[in-house]
Every structure is written in structure tokens, then in C-alpha cells.
Amino acid sequence: MRNVFAVARKDLVVEWRARLLLVRVLPFALLVLVLFAVALDSEALLERAAAGLVWLAAMFAALLVVQRCYDIETADGALDMLLTSVVEPSRVFFGKLLAVVGQLLVLVVVLVGGAVVLYGVRVDAAGLVLLVTTVVTAVIGLASVGTLYGAVVAQLTGRDSLLPLLAMPVLAPLLIGASRATEAAFGSRTIDLATGWAWTALLAVFAVVFTAAGAASFATLTEPDA
């Protein structure tokens, strides 16, 4: 466990000093929200689509966070050092996952705030409980897929364009589930709260499956070989 926290803490300190989340990722995510509004050009449509747009923007921005989380390792060849210093590579995975989860939570909270301000969605008390549950489970799922596929493409040439191609199809169930559950939390007319809670169950399964998969395959993915 200490290794896990050491890795997570290191990633967050590096991120805090560079402030990339603050100066690049968050502005980008909010920009996407604004551009959706411009593209859809209808307030009724926006309110209806708000949940999906929030998660779509979160997905795009999450890829930047993941990219960055491996770039700090490869910039000066630190990944090899890191992997030779720990006995169990899966701890490095959990550490990086934890750091990504932390950053994505900030990101999604900002995006939901953006949807309230820009798209005029409203959340009541019952919806808020569902919303918080949805955000936490979906962020863990998003972070686990991101951290896992980030490791798949780490140190490969052309990884910037590979990561979206590989990770986006995998994230489809998460996008569907998180959007529907959030829609319910936003007080949609088509989805009731009970259905929204059913979707969080899918999100939880998704998070567990890909966290386990990441922990199991991280050693194979990061083994130096040439």
C-alpha cells in the first residue's frame, strides 16, 4: 500500500507543480461544452443532451490527463527506474490510477458545474445522491481504462493518436451508462431515478472489471524488452 500512495502522491505533486490540469485540461473541457452549445444551437436540445455532452467532454479531457500521466514517466526515462524499484508492478498501476482518479474527479465536478451554468440543468436532493454515485463510479471506470490503455501505448511511436482509437470503443459502455444515470439525476423526463441507479450498477461492474484487468496486465505491458 505504501508504494501505491508514494506513486500517487508523486504524480499529484508533479501535476500540481506543472498545473497542466488547471491551465490546459479544464479550459479545454469547458471549451468543448461551449462548442457543443454552439453546434446544437437550441436550449431545449442542450438541456436534453447535457448529460451525454458532459461525459463526452470528460472522455476527451481524460485522455489528455492519461497521456500526461505517462509522459512524466517517459520524459527522462523514469519509468524504467520506477519499475526496477518496485517489487510488484501492479502497485505502480494502482498508484497512477489513484492520481488519475483524483484529477478526473476535479474535472467532472467542474464539467457538471459548467452544465448547470451553461446548459441550465437543475439537480434536486435525490438527484444529487445519484449524481455523486454516478460520478465516482464512472470516474473510477474512466480512469482505469485510461491508465490501462495508456500503459498499452506507453513508449510506442504515435501513441497520441493511438490512445483515443484504442480507448474510446472500450469506453462506450461507460459513456452510455454514465450519460443515462446523469440524465436521470438531472431530472430528465425520459429516465426515472430508479433506472438511473440501475445504470450505476453497470458502471460499478465496468470499474471493477477494468481495474482488475489493469492490475493483472500492467506487469506484462511495462516489461522492458529491447
Place this chain on the structure above:
Amino acid sequence: MNLPDESSDSVIQLRDVVVAPAGFPALAGATLEVRAGELVALRGANGAGKTTLLRLCAGLAPLARGAASVLGVDLSRDRAAVRRSVGFVGHRNGLYGELTARENVAFVGALVNATRSEVDAVLEEFGLGGRVADTRAVALSAGQRRRTALASLAVRRARLWLLDEPHSALDADSRQQLERVFIQATAAGVTVVYTTHERSSNSQPMPRTITMDAGRVVQDHA
């Protein structure tokens, strides 16, 4: 530094090793033996196979042919075990630029459960005490960065250091400091193998000098 005593004397044993990443035999039948506590300089022209030899010993390059064991572990069996007990510093130092020298070393320390005072002692020993310790790695001089990387090896108690051109880009002062670090390390029982492409050195003490050419060891001066 508190390093475990290496009782089996031979640290590196290579017999007719071939390493051929992407089909080119960068090592084409090299044979070499290094004993515990030795200071070894690998010399040779570019492409002679020095770096590949280090990477092989570090468990980073796969063995194509021949027999190789490092710290008593057969490289064709368990490269992961070798990687954990060996310290390799390549052209890149493996530091996080946003972290200070102390934070970099302390991070490695945290991974191997080293105490705070151990980290501080190592920093002091490597000439990284005081203000230097709290300077971010990007702002350190080349020599300080190199020593920070070596301090990380010391804090995780690597018994064999494999260093790829550690002297490059260092001024005379930094080189001297680096050599002092080597002396301390070898005195504590660490084996240090480094590459260099300089012809002669006035290092004290003189390292055992091994010359490589075309993927083989061609000369060995103790």
C-alpha cells in the same frame, strides 16, 4: 550506505553472449567476468557494443545466445530479478523534473521503505545537501542531476551500478565529484561498471579498463 556483503565473488559472468535487437548483433560473442567491488571502465568506439552490454547486464535487453549471469541470476531465466537488484542509469537520468533532488531520491526511498534519515544521509554523501537538495531537478546542473540519479541507486541499495557514459556533459569539477562517489561506492562493496569513449583517464584509483570492438571484448587491463 549500508550494503549487503556479496559473498559470491563474481558479479557479472558473460560467455560468448550475442544480443541482437532488431536482428543486428550489437554484441557478437562477448566474454567478460567482473568481481564484486570492482570499478570497471568500458571503452570503445561508437557502436562497439558498450551500451548493449550494460543493458544486457541490467536485464533490459534480451539475450539471443550465449550464457550470462548477473549477481548469481541466470539472465535467460529471470531478467526481472536482475532488474530489481541492479542499478542502471542511461543517457537519461530517470528523474522527475518537477520534483526537487530530495523529493526524487525520497520517492525511490519510499518505494523501497528507506527511512527519511537514510535519504538525507545519502544526499549528503553525494554532495547534494543544503540548498541543492531543495532545487527542482530541471534547475540542477548536469553533474548534480547525474549524482541525484546515482543517489537513487544508493538509496535502493543496488549492488551493481551500470552507468552509460556518466562523465558526458560534465565539467572537471563534476567529474571529480563523480569519481569520489565511485570510490565511496566501491569501498562499500558496490560494483561499478561504466562506459566512456575517452582514450585515457587520470581517475584515481585507476579503473580496470576493458576495450570493446565490433561487439566483442578485445582488451582487458586490470
Place this chain on the structure above:
Amino acid sequence: MSDTTPTPHGAALLGAGTARRSLGTATPATRIIGLLTLATMTWVVVSAFFITSPDVVQGDSVRIMYAHVPAAWVAYLAFVTTAIASGISVVRRHRTLGFDRVAGASAEVGVLFMGLALVTGSLWGRLTWGTFWQWDPRLTTTLFLFITYVGYLAVRRIDASPERRAKRSAVLALLAVLEIPLVHFSVVLWRSLHQEASVLNPDGDVRLDGLMLFTLFSGVVAFTLGFVWLVIHRQRLQALVDLQGTVGLDSAIAARATEAVLR
């Protein structure tokens, strides 16, 4: 089906000094598979276009089925093959690029057939449903599987060491096994929440008589044989390319030895 057996090419790769006859990717077994593929395929084409009767409801458009269903079957067969071969290559990680080659070959052929299945399915959908695309769970899952394997092939094309490529792509293929059921399940849930205009279910609506069923079955057999034939050849071609590396190593080591002596 043209004969793409790369015998002369393979021989050229290995250079002189190695017997030429052993270097093709064809063996008596693959020749038999190839001939069987040709024979069954010919029968399917003839029967699908000229012998079987048009469907009562769909008319002649039902004939797309004879290509569509076998293509989809082979596509899924290919991905199961890739997953199994990848699993073996991860478990037996030492010196077994053989399973990695099978995985790669099977994925390449699989993507081809999945593309074929999607295109024929889309055309058939236009004729029977009046639309090229329906967000039906099976279709959507197939599309995601297709995109996933396009990504898999993109990773395989990256210039990395064969070991690294093998490891990364094997993990990807195994992750797809986790991904696809989740995608399918979530799309089923998603679509069940919406009231859809009732669409014709092509499989349910077509009344298949004995000859139609037999033709369809023959199509599945023909496509499967074609798949096996293609994968064996593709896999052997890759093996020859890899072998070239090993054969080259001996001469390269010798060359380096003379290089040292001459200096």
C-alpha cells in the same frame, strides 16, 4: 480466389544457401484446403444466385444473406481465434512468437470479413428496413468490435521490437474479450429503454427452405475454409520474415568478426 502463395518472394528473403523448395507457404494440406475453398465457394455462388428461390417477402435481396451470414460468422471466429492465440502467447511468454503470428494473421483476416459483414449487412438493411443503419445491439456491438480490431492492427503495425509488439497486442486482444460483452450488454440495456418503430427482423422473417439452408450452410463452410487457408498462409509468410532475422544473425555475427580482425 487468386493464388498469393509467396514462394519466390520467400526464397529471395532467405538468400542463397537455403533450399528453395522448402520456402513456400504452401503445403499439400493447404493446397487441399485451397481447392476445397474454391469448390465450395463456386457451389455457393451458383446456388445463391441461380438455384435458390427468392424470398416471399424480401425477394431477391435475401441472396445477400449467403455472403452476409458466413462473413459475420468468420469475423467472430477470427476474433475468438485471435483471443485464444493471444492468451497462449501471454502465458507461454518465452520464445513463442508463433501464437502471436497466428493472432495477428487471424485478426487481419477477421477485420476483412467483419468489414464485409458490415457492408453487406448495411446494404441488406437498406433493402429490407429502408435504412443503412439501425442502432440494434448486434449491429452496434459488431461495429465496436470492428473498430477495436482496427486499433489492434494499428498497434501491430507499430515499429517496435517483435517481443514488445507481441506483448502489447496480446493484452489488447484479451482486453477486447472483456470489452465486447460489456458493450453488448450496455447497448441492449440502452436500446430497451427506447420504443423503437418495429423493424423487420431479417432472420426471423425469412422462411428458409431446405435448399436455402443448405446453401447458407455451404457458405459458412466455404468462408471458414477460406479463413483457415488465408490464416495459414499469412502466418507462414510472417514466420519466413522472422526466420530471415535468425538466418541473417549468423552471417551478421561472422561479418562483425571479420570487421574486428581487419581493423
